[in-house]
Amino acid sequence: MHTKGSITGRHLAIAVLVMVVVNVQLTWWIIFTIGQARERLELERALLDQRARAWAEVSATVPSDRVRLVPEGLEIVPAAQGYVARPEVALGGSRSGWVIRPTEAAWEAILADYRRHIVMMTSEGAFFAVLLVVFMGLLWRTLRREIALERQHHNFLSAITHELKSPIAAIRIALETVVRGRADEAMSRKFIGNALADTDRLDGLVQKVLHATRYGSGSAGLRPSRGHLGAVVERAVTAFKPRADAVGATVDAEIDHDVVADFDDEAMTIVVSNLLENALKYGGEPAAIEVALRAEEDRVMIDVRDNGNGIPEEAIPFIFDRFYRAGDEMTRTSQGTGLGLYLVQRIMKAHHGTVAVASTGVDGSTLRVVLPGVGLGEDGE
Numbered sequence: 001m002h003t004k005g006s007i008t009g010r011h012l013a014i015a016v017l018v019m020v021v022v023n024v025q026l027t028w029w030i031i032f033t034i035g036q037a038r039e040r041l042e043l044e045r046a047l048l049d050q051r052a053r054a055w056a057e058v059s060a061t062v063p064s065d066r067v068r069l070v071p072e073g074l075e076i077v078p079a080a081q082g083y084v085a086r087p088e089v090a091l092g093g094s095r096s097g098w099v100i101r102p103t104e105a106a107w108e109a110i111l112a113d114y115r116r117h118i119v120m121m122t123s124e125g126a127f128f129a130v131l132l133v134v135f136m137g138l139l140w141r142t143l144r145r146e147i148a149l150e151r152q153h154h155n156f157l158s159a160i161t162h163e164l165k166s167p168i169a170a171i172r173i174a175l176e177t178v179v180r181g182r183a184d185e186a187m188s189r190k191f192i193g194n195a196l197a198d199t200d201r202l203d204g205l206v207q208k209v210l211h212a213t214r215y216g217s218g219s220a221g222l223r224p225s226r227g228h229l230g231a232v233v234e235r236a237v238t239a240f241k242p243r244a245d246a247v248g249a250t251v252d253a254e255i256d257h258d259v260v261a262d263f264d265d266e267a268m269t270i271v272v273s274n275l276l277e278n279a280l281k282y283g284g285e286p287a288a289i290e291v292a293l294r295a296e297e298d299r300v301m302i303d304v305r306d307n308g309n310g311i312p313e314e315a316i317p318f319i320f321d322r323f324y325r326a327g328d329e330m331t332r333t334s335q336g337t338g339l340g341l342y343l344v345q346r347i348m349k350a351h352h353g354t355v356a357v358a359s360t361g362v363d364g365s366t367l368r369v370v371l372p373g374v375g376l377g378e379d380g381e
Contacts, residue, residue, distance in 0.1 A: 015143070019136055026128055033121040041114040048073055048102040048110070049087045056089040056100055073106035149322075167198035174198075222264040222350050229300055229371070230257035232265060233293045236272035240280075249280055249287035259295045261374045267347045271355075272302065274340040275367055279306035282365070300374040303358060305366040316357055320345035344369070 052074050070076055079090065079099045086107050088099040174191035177183050183191060237253045244251050272291075279289045283306035290305040311319065322342040341355075344367075348355045351371055358368035 015139055019132070019139075022132060026125065026132065030121065030125045033125075034118065037114055037117040037121065040117075041110060044110045044113075045087075045102075045107070048106060049089075052087070052089045052100045052102065056091055059095070060092050070100065073103055074100055075103045076100050164202070167201045170198045171195045222267060224262045224264050224351070226260060226262055227265060228257065229259045229261050229263060229268065229302075229374075230255045230293055232263075232268050233272050233291065233302060236269050236276065237291055240273060240276045244276075244280060244287070244289065247280070247286065249283065249289060251276070251289045251291065253291040253293075255291070255293045256295060259293060259300050259374055261300055261371055263351060263371065264347075267350070271344050271347050271369060272304075274344050275302075275304040275369070278340055278367070279304050279308075282306055282308040282311075284308055284364075295374050298372060298374055300371045302369040302371075303366050304369075305364055307364040310360040310362055311357060311365050316360070319357070320355065341367075 051071055055071060055074065076091070076095070076098055079088070079097055086101050086104070088101040091098045091100060174195040178188045178191050233255050234253065234257075237251055237255075241251055276289060276291070280287050283289060288307040290303075292301075292303040292305075294301055320341050322339065344355050348369055348371070352373075353369065353371040355367065355369045358366040360366070
């Protein structure tokens with residue numbers, strides 16, 4: 001993918017470079033802060049040691065009765081035997097055998113302050129490190145999503161181009177044949193009939209794109225009302241049967257006509273029609289489609305089952321994504337734009353319902369639509 005405006009390798013390289021620079025800066029800051037804290041610790045300890053030495057020098061040159069009080073943070077104690085962690089300065093004269101050194105409290109206070117700085121710096125560093133990791137994760141997830149969307153968009157453009165070119169070319173050939181008198185009356189009627197069928201195919205494609213625009217943004221395009229959902233399903237199945245008969249497919253429906261619910265009539269017709277088209281497209285040879293509408297408690301379920309080879313496990317999470325079609329547009333033989341199941345998912349979400357793969361396997365797949373807020377035996381007016 002090197003399309004202008006899309007996520008490219010250059011964008012990814014820049015993002016990685018930014019992450020590396022930020023990580024280097026964070027690491028440098030941690031090392032620099034630790035070094036500063038260590039220097040401060042050594043400086044404060046050296047200052048205590050210097051004060052002790054200065055006091056010892058002064059006390060050695062003046063009479064003991066005129067020596068100043070021991071400065072704060074220092075103490076005079078008998079010389080210890082063995083190793084002592086704190087620095088000691090030996091005293092002379094009348095204080096021979098005594099030493100002056102930092103008090104344990106002052107010495108530990110400096111160490112405690114150093115540790116506090118280290119803990120604070122480590123906490124801040126860890127916090128920024130976690131933020132960096134989270135940001136990198138979100139960035140990577142966004143990049144993957146954008147790359148996947150770009151791939152799907154490319155597939156969609158390839159599919160829409162094919163879907164447009166094929167019927168346009170067929171219509172042109174049919175009309176040219178008739179206009180130039182290359183066919184008799186019977187063949188002319190056949191060519192014109194084929195052209196009309198291709199026109200219907202183009203109209204269906206345009207309608208699908210318009211529906212994606214209308215319902216892709218959520219419930220804004222819905223006009224829900226209380227009605228019999230069975231009538232909608234039956235109408236969609238009846239309208240679909242001639243198309244199924246034309247390719248030798250069968251459609252069996254089991255519909256509960258007492259089910260009423262709040263729904264947009266046109267939108268739910270699109271849902272059922274798209275599920276039927278999907279079942280016909282991916283069904284067996286010939287396709288055998290089963291439709292069932294039933295109510296359970298306060299919800300209704302519409303199941304559309306085909307007799308195809310099932311949905312690949314790795315494709316299940318993506319079949320309701322916009323533009324998604326399994327395989328490659330250049331080698332795929334089935335018609336479509338990758339908008340049918342996406343429209344189903346968006347319309348059901350706008351109805352506060354769901355659509356999912358209820359079952360799949362070598363003997364076929366079942367897609368299930370679930371709509372809440374259902375009643376039985378109510379007046380649909």
